[in-house]
Amino acid sequence: MSPDRMQSKRAGGSALMIALFVIVVMALLAAAMGRFLVDSGEKNTVEVHSMRSLLAAQSGLEIALYQLFPNRSLGQPVPSPACHATRVLNFANTPGLTNCRAEIRCLMVPVTYNGAVTNGYRIESVGTCGSSELDSANPDFAVSRTLMVEAYDGETP
Secondary structure (H helix, E strand, O other): OOHHHHHHHHHHHHHHHHHHHHHHHHHHHHHHHHHHHHHHHHHHHHHHHHHHHHHHHHHHHHHHHHHHOOOOOOOOOOOOOOOOOEEEEEOOOOOOOOOEEEEEEEEEEEEEEOOEEEEEEEEEEEEEEOOOOOOOOOOOOOEEEEEEEEEEOOOOO
């Protein structure tokens, strides 16, 4: 065998090793990119559910405040507010809040205003969106946000 032929066989063997190394590196890069895409999709889903749950909690607060202090014309008597201990609002068919709910808790607290004690209300609303049921056809992330407000009617007893 001539020396030139032996040199070309050695070069062919190293080319095979370089090709295998490049294939392995490219496969690892492809796997990492795939994982980044999955993570990005999950983060986007959590962000959307987070915003929707915040809006569900805000809607729950607004509904509770309106029920405590409804609109009325001047001269109408002030209705006695109804502070329900706990209520759940399901936004099942509400566009933008599908698969969301708000759990509202109301607590009557005494408030001192100008030296007189009047009724105040502490309202907490927990908005939840998504489903964490693993036996469902499409398990999803469940995200919740909590908002709290304190209000009083501003009238002295």
